[in-house]
Amino acid sequence: MAKIAYILLCHKDPQAIIAQANRLTAVGDYISIHFDGRSKDADFKEIKSALSDNSNVVFTQKRLKCGWGEWSLVQASLNAVSAAEQAFPDATHFYMLSGDCMPIKSAEYAHDFLNGDYVDYIESLDYFDSNWIKTGMKEERLIYRHFFNERTQKRRFYTAYGLQKRFGLTRDIPEDIQVMIGSQWWCLRRQTIEAILNFIKTRPDVIRFFKTTWIPDETFFQTLVRHLVPRQEIRNRTLTFLMFSDYGMPVSFYNDHYDILLSQDCLFARKISPDAVILKQRLGALYAATDVTFDISNEGRRLYAFLTGRGREGRRYATRFWESESTIGRDRELLIVACKKWHVAKRLVDQIAKLAAIPTIKYVFNENATPLPDLGGIEKTIEKRTRHNRALIRMLFDYYQTKCLVICIDPASINLVQDFYADRSKTRLLEVDCTFSDDYLVGHAARIGLAGDQTPERTLQQLLPTIRNDVVFERDRLRDAAFESHFRLGETASVAENTQQLAQFLSVSEDTAHQIAKIDYLFKD
Template sequence: MAKIAYILLCHKDPDAVIRQAQRLTAVGDYMSIHFDASASPVHFSQITEALKDNPNVTFPKKRVKCGWGEWSLVQATINAMQAAVDAFPRATHFYMLSGDCMAIKSAEYAHKFLDENDADFIESFDYFESDWIKTGWKEERLIYRHFVNERERKKLFYFLFEVQKRLGLKREIPEDLQIMIGSQWWCLRRHTIEALLDFIRKRRDVVRFFRTTWIPDETFFQTLVRHLVPKEEIRSRTLTFLMFTDYGMPVTFYNDHYDLLLSQDYLFARKISPEAQDLKRRLGLLYLAEGVKFQISNEGRSLFQFLSGRGRIGRRFATRFWETESTLGREREMLIVVCKKWHVAKRVLERIRQLTNVPAIEYLFNEEDTPLPDLGGIQKTLEKRHRHRRALMRMLFDYFETDKLIVCMDPANIELLNDFASDRSVTRILEIECQFSDEYLIGHAMRVGLAGDQTSTETLERLLPTIRNDMVHESDRIRDAQFENLTRMREIAGPDSNASALSEFLSIPPEKALEVSATEYLFAD
């Protein structure tokens, strides 16, 4: 009978990892856990302590710091694979999972399915001929070298790309490999895994090539399995049920999706919402159950396309299933810096970036050219960003894989502030009050088209009080809204006072906040 060694990559929520390991190994299967080396060491200790007496759980000898789109994700997988091969000689299959995955069939069903299907399950489509990549780069992922993390060092990432492009520094793809692409969630037989590990040891040239490709977890295993295993022994599909929105973001499943998930022709599903406690409980019990009969209808994708295509709200699977997410998520924190002088807010954000790991985005609802990741087009215009504001923010939280995100807004965006403040997520607002000289107000009037180079002094003198009063009115509206978590920095206040406001806003120690508030020329024009 099939015995599965689960390869679990995770970086958060130690309690969920422990429960998942205990549940999946309770029926005699195995698990190799790679916990991101850049994540909390306290969380890792919690996991290892809780599972140290479980003989069916192992950990790789070396953990690596993982970054989206990097080779590090592939290396973490290889390390976990090797640990599982060494620790579990009776394992017949190796199944790739993330911390957001859960079984949607019983262990009994999964074992029988694998016994009856002697094949490797991995999406493996021709990289250049298929339409697997819907938007964005294609050959650029391969023919140029990518040395840094695109999300963490975006400017350097694209600078290095442009340098290579201008200098014509293209490279050749290994001649004996047909590059394939597909989902990173696979299930492979033991002899395939052993052949992969042996190939990796022998063909260091291939490893070197993929080390500097972009998003190699979608191409490395998909290419090598096709190279090592006869075509008729490969099922070019994943056994993990996942769907994507029109914007290219994964659909999240909630409590009301239990029956839908069970009817899909898959063994696992991704992503399960952290808030879907009842769904997690029911699926956990299901995995251990015996004698359960499953009625496979496989309606999930067609139903999702039908409902999303019409853009209506109904009740069958709750609005979140086919609508872009209506809430940012109860566990998330949206931190909003509000300031009329954009350059001041940007200086504050730059210092926050230097002192914390919290992702920060500048005036995305005010400046069209604010650097943003490709989210399928929703980010392209200010009109779209405003119209799909919550969907956009939810995607950004998912993109940065964070529960805390900072953005800048103009005080005039009171409707956005009210909207986000009413969300179930935690919304904190930091208003930065600045002094406005006549020179600054004249410059502002010219920037927004209220005045020009030829505007007379008399006209400006009549205009300036109105502009100043308008700015005061915007600040008053923020006060009148009585936001629950509102703090203020003031240009006329001292660094200590401003550090107190920053400390409360960011939930950081006052001495660290003081490093931001004491920055020279913070309020200079």
């Protein structure tokens, strides 16, 4: 009966690591954790403390400072493998994971799968004959010695490389070794792991060679498994579903990829977006489930290649999601705070989030720096957000898993307000009516580029009436639109009047509305 020892290399998000460890060990499997030595000690202590009572968890004795492309990643893997091999004598398989991996099958399915064919699963292709490396160095990774990290010590890396190349300081590959390459996400049997650990004790020349190759995590295990295991006992594939773009970057998966992930002929998937909260929850629940049937179609990579290929040809195969799903949702409530003084609106929504417990987003369509979760790129620029405004808001509702959301909008963006009111969702508007001193309007002129430090006083005095008229025009245009459920919060209104308007706008009790309305610094400039 298969029992899996998961080898987890991670460097961030202690809560996610704790959840991953508990999830994988809850069904009787094991996990060996290496937490990067560059990461915070406090995070490591949090993880170790939370998992201290879990006998199916082991940690490496030493935390190495790992760097992408360095031997340190291989050594960290070996340390975690060695710890698991000693701590869990009944483990039959050792499965390499990262903190970005999630199961896409149940534990029941995974165990049955590994019981069915007692072999090693590792992508292992001939280094020189395959087309696994798409761009950058190939032979140079091996025949030159690499002592520096290309990403963090670029000048030293290329200086050392250039000098070796100039003076012909190449080296030979160990003569009995055929270098192989492939994905670093493997699943190996216990006997293979024991053979590798014994091999590295007897072949220091091979270890010295790989220690100064570039990106050895793509070649070390792949080469040793082929060297030590009969070909018929190796399946040349990874059980972790991952894809790369044409630029060699891993493709991330989001909430709407759940069904396609389950249909892949793999046990785990990488890389799950940190912001795919719903996807993580669903996959986490899936692992402990029983009697789940999976329909394997395995079309993920072909579909991705097809869609990206069509994009390069300037065509697309179907309507975009913002065209096919153009509504926010009939059962959702969008609450819009329209205020010309952005700092006033930001203070207000901070209090709404705190006291009314409603998710709030500040000037999402007006301020590029507004903090937003990763939504697949639609959130990157003001232009994209505005062009696909309903799609963006719908995705924010999904991300926060809420039926009610508050956003801030500048009164100049009345077209957005009109578009949201035309949607099937329930929309309410809170106009925040502020007073505008001459000093504030001068500052506003500077912020929007109409004036600078050297602008003459006479010019400013000529500008002020125009700017004030623009503010009044935007306010009147908002009121003339006669939106339903239009409420007003006034700087000159009483706390009681503002309480009543807030209570109706937010659909909260008057006590909660009063706590929000009574803050004395709300309208201060």
